[in-house]
Amino acid sequence: xxxxxxxxxxxxxxxxxxxxxxxxxxxxxxxxxxxxxxxxxxxxxxxxxxxxxxxxxxxxxxxxxxxxxxxxxxxxxxxxxxxxxxxxxxxxxxxxxxxxxxxxxxxxxxxxxxxxxxxxxxxxxxxxxxxxxxxxxxxxxxxxxxxxxxxxxxxxxxxxxxxxxxxxxxxxxxxxxxxxxxxxxxxxxxxxxxxxxxxxxxxxxxxxxxxxxxxxxxxxxxxxxxxxxxxxxxxxxxxxxxxxxxxxxxxxxxxxxxxxxxxxxxxxxxxxxxxxxxxxxxxxxxxxxxxxxxxxx
Numbered sequence: 001x002x003x004x005x006x007x008x009x010x011x012x013x014x015x016x017x018x019x020x021x022x023x024x025x026x027x028x029x030x031x032x033x034x035x036x037x038x039x040x041x042x043x044x045x046x047x048x049x050x051x052x053x054x055x056x057x058x059x060x061x062x063x064x065x066x067x068x069x070x071x072x073x074x075x076x077x078x079x080x081x082x083x084x085x086x087x088x089x090x091x092x093x094x095x096x097x098x099x100x101x102x103x104x105x106x107x108x109x110x111x112x113x114x115x116x117x118x119x120x121x122x123x124x125x126x127x128x129x130x131x132x133x134x135x136x137x138x139x140x141x142x143x144x145x146x147x148x149x150x151x152x153x154x155x156x157x158x159x160x161x162x163x164x165x166x167x168x169x170x171x172x173x174x175x176x177x178x179x180x181x182x183x184x185x186x187x188x189x190x191x192x193x194x195x196x197x198x199x200x201x202x203x204x205x206x207x208x209x210x211x212x213x214x215x216x217x218x219x220x221x222x223x224x225x226x227x228x229x230x231x232x233x234x235x236x237x238x239x240x241x242x243x244x245x246x247x248x249x250x251x252x253x254x255x256x257x258x259x260x261x262x263x264x265x266x267x268x269x270x271x272x273x274x275x276x277x278x279x280x281x282x283x284x285x286x287x288x289x290x291x292x293x294x295x296x297x
């Protein structure tokens with residue numbers, strides 16, 4: 001950010017070139033034992049690497065915001081990509097084109113980029129219902145937009161929300177929605193939409209914010225971990241297949257109950273108890289639990 005450059009007494013006009021230089025050095029430090037660098041003034045520096053690293057263990061990622069600069073660098077160094085410009089509809093629709101910048105740069109520099117190393121930033125607040133999510137996030141979202149995004153980052157340029165409902169509607173439920181404020185199912189649907197638009201990527205990264213209070217924010221992340229992550233990663237597919245088999249293929253249950261009843265009938269005393277206590281109806285698969293009870297007796 002320009003403010004960071006000012007704090008470090010760096011000229012913003014030189015930041016991109018210096019970032020490019022630093023990226024090459026960082027990559028070499030992660031891969032090589034000793035690194036020699038030619039400085040801008042023509043002198044040479046040799047930097048011993050005292051950190052033991054495992055080649056390929058640590059990934060490098062370049063961020064970009066609706067510009068090709070970060071993608072060009074990612075392609076040049078074969079790094080991952082962090083898309084931080086997908087928090088608006090326009091940015092989301094532009095993601096395929098922006099990824100192509102990285103692929104073109106990689107081809108130019110004889111490198112490759114992998115979609116599994118493509119990260120996309122998204123904002124959300126999740127609750128049990130949309131109504132709860134709106135109520136929890138509304139006030140904080142309005143202040144975040146008005147006081148930080150517009151007044152601080154943009155110097156007063158941008159839309160100021162007058163109410164919490166307006167903030168939520170414009171941010172999460174409009175044509176230009178930039179976030180998900182709702183249920184786990186809403187976030188799952190949005191992520192799947194992103195997959196369809198982009199053609200596939202590595203992961204979604206949630207933007208940490210202070211829209212809601214501490215407990216509601218913790219609960220939001222907990223619900224994402226419990227319900228969203230397993231769903232979008234296909235971790236529930238085997239469970240659903242198993243559930244479908246158990247509920248629909250009743251022939252196995254019928255044979256099981258028949259086998260239980262046959263064994264009971266082979267035991268005279270057990271058969272007498274069964275008949276005396278009226279358990280003949282336990283042959284029905286609907287009464288499987290009580291049938292098992294008769295077996296134990």
